[in-house]
Amino acid sequence: MLLYDSPVSGNCYKVRLLFAHLGVEYQRREVDVVDRSNRRELLGALNPALRVPTLVLDDGMALYDSPVICEYLDALDGKPQLFPLERERRMLALRRQALGDGFLDLLVLARNERLRDQASQALLTSTAVRTAAVLDSLERESDALAASAFDIGHIAIGCALSYLDFRFAEEDWRKGHPRLAIWYAVFAARPSVEATLPVDDS
Numbered sequence: 726m727l728l729y730d731s732p733v734s735g736n737c738y739k740v741r742l743l744f745a746h747l748g749v750e751y752q753r754r755e756v757d758v759v760d761r762s763n764r765r766e767l768l769g770a771l772n773p774a775l776r777v778p779t780l781v782l783d784d785g786m787a788l789y790d791s792p793v794i795c796e797y798l799d800a801l802d803g804k805p806q807l808f809p810l811e812r813e814r815r816m817l818a819l820r821r822q823a824l825g826d827g828f829l830d831l832l833v834l835a836r837n838e839r840l841r842d843q844a845s846q847a848l849l850t851s852t853a854v855r856t857a858a859v860l861d862s863l864e865r866e867s868d869a870l871a872a873s874a875f876d877i878g879h880i881a882i883g884c885a886l887s888y889l890d891f892r893f894a895e896e897d898w899r900k901g902h903p904r905l906a907i908w909y910a911v912f913a914a915r916p917s918v919e920a921t922l923p924v925d926d927s
């Protein structure tokens with residue numbers, strides 16, 4: 726399997742974490758997520774949205790986005806664990822995954838806006854308000870998260886918090902969210918997480 730990947734993308738990080746967690750071997754090809762000049766050449770025949778992560782299977786089929794790739798990897802050995810099959814547990818895991826992925830999208834939006842010459846203050850305020858609301862909601866859910874079996878919901882939420890530390894290190898989100906901070910410390914101590922954290926490209 727070949728993963729089209731970026732070391733600074735939170736969505737790619739989620740997929741690399743899954744590979745590490747499941748102990749599955751793969752090859753990777755790095756894609757520059759800022760410079761789009763050769764993106765069509767690299768990804769045009771695989772993913773019309775030209776985004777990473779994109780995973781090319783050994784038979785040539787391409788999978789995207791990260792939720793689809795993660796579900797595929799989890800079911801590789803025929804015994805899915807991170808995407809529970811039982812309906813109630815599955816819906817909770819998928820909802821948490823949507824919250825974590827949505828949180829990550831929000832953080833990427835805020836970062837890209839900050840990097841623009843004339844950043845929109847209205848957009849930055851809106852992303853800050855939504856970020857605070859997500860963190861408050863996760864604080865309320867952190868005991869339930871800690872008590873439930875590790876699944877794709879935990880992974881997506883943990884990846885978004887890793888990205889928050891990575892790109893917004895100056896924002897002390899742990900202050901005011903003590904139970905979430907404890908949950909995240911346990912998540913971040915997992916060997917598969919430590920081995921795959923996003924790396925600084927500066």
Ligand SMILES: N[C@@H](CCC(=O)N[C@@H](CS)C(=O)NCC(=O)O)C(=O)O
Binds near residue numbers: 826833
């Ligand atoms: N929801 C998608 C998001 C994929 C995505 O936004 N990828 C970004 C990197 S984090 C990308 O390829 N950006 C480059 C671009 O859109 O030009 C997923 O979960 O995989």
